[in-house]
Amino acid sequence: MKYVLYFSFMLLAFTCFFTACQDDSCTPLSWYEDADGDGLGNPNVTQSACDQPDGYVDNNSDPNDTGAIGTPLSAFEEFNADAVSYSIDGGEVTIVSNGVPNHTSPYWMETEPLYIERVVGDHNTPGFIGERSYTVTVPLYPQLATTSSATGLGAIGIAVAGPPIFNDEEGPNRPLDVNTASGLDYAGAHNGPSGYHYHLEAADVPQNTTLSYDDEKLVGIMADGFLLYGRKELDGSYPTDLDESGGHIGITPHSEGEEIYHYHIINEFYIGTYVMLFGGDLQGTPNTIF
Ligand SMILES: [Zn+2]
Ligand SMILES: [Zn+2]
Known part of the structure; x- marks a missing residue:
């Protein structure tokens, strides 16, 4: 399984080398970590990205995101x-x-x-x-x-x-x-x-x-x-x-x-x-x- 993942990663990196990985025209949005999976994000743990990262949500109304x-x-x-x-x-x-x-x-x-x-x-x-x-x-x-x-x-x-x-x-x-x-x-x-x-x-x-x-x-x-x-x-x-x-x-x-x-x-x-x-x-x- 590890090798499959590694191979996939290499393939992705290879692909990115020749084509644009990111769409340059996108406007990154702020995403907030939702560690406890309640749909509410932690205002203190953020990422900026065009697409919603795994485990992140678009609101920041869960200051107690501890599970x-x-x-x-x-x-x-x-x-x-x-x-x-x-x-x-x-x-x-x-x-x-x-x-x-x-x-x-x-x-x-x-x-x-x-x-x-x-x-x-x-x-x-x-x-x-x-x-x-x-x-x-x-x-x-x-x-x-x-x-x-x-x-x-x-x-x-x-x-x-x-x-x-x-x-x-x-x-x-x-x-x-x-x-x-x-x-x-x-x-x-x-x-x-x-x-x-x-x-x-x-x-x-x-x-x-x-x-x-x-x-x-x-x-x-x-x-x-x-x-x-x-x-x-x-x-x-x-x-x-x-x-x-x-x-x-x-x-x-x-x-x-x-x-x-x-x-x-x-x-x-x-x-x-x-x-x-x-x-x-x-x-x-x-x-x-x-
Ligand atoms: Zn009284
Ligand atoms: Zn009690």
Whole structure:
């Protein structure tokens, strides 16, 4: 086989010696290496050629061309389609939500079909569930940053049900306390000036039919583009190698056996039996949810 290749090469070289190998009139184009074969090229490995070289593509939207898969698109199909839509442009995905959940809550107006009386906690904060607008654009191949980013007040992620995920604070330097927690519904959410939002993992009550509780379900996507899952791994075990934000590299229910960086709800009580959805720093590069 080696000799055949060698002979072919010699023949090609011989042919080129007598005829023009390259068409002089061509305009070379830039080609980008696609080492992981996903159709997206690496902006840092380029070739200039008239014809597409093997293993190269004509776009440069895959800065993480290492064979790692990006955020599995099947994860986006889990979001409440009545509230959340997503669109992909190049190497980025834009997620838009109206913030309206598809589950019951005492935060619905009593005339709404999904209104139920409170099953956990003891008081409502003012206001009702209503339409809002949340938009975030994140890379389809999110990267771990060299330094992590503290989260701020307001939306730090979009949950699968539609409303935003908030962190462990209820005001500037004011951690969520027992009184605030008792105003949350079984979904771990309450209403605030900026709308209905989650702080805690949902409660283990019969009324909770969709939200993650001590399982491997998808919880949402964070502002740095990494997915947030429930406390458990796909195989039902608790992950043991999480970083301080609850993240690690491993397989998820959506990654089809490939390893990707993702967060978990950290399996520890915050106060009482409350479990925080996301109280750490973001390990990628967060974009603003506006
Ligand atoms: Zn809040
Ligand atoms: Zn995991």
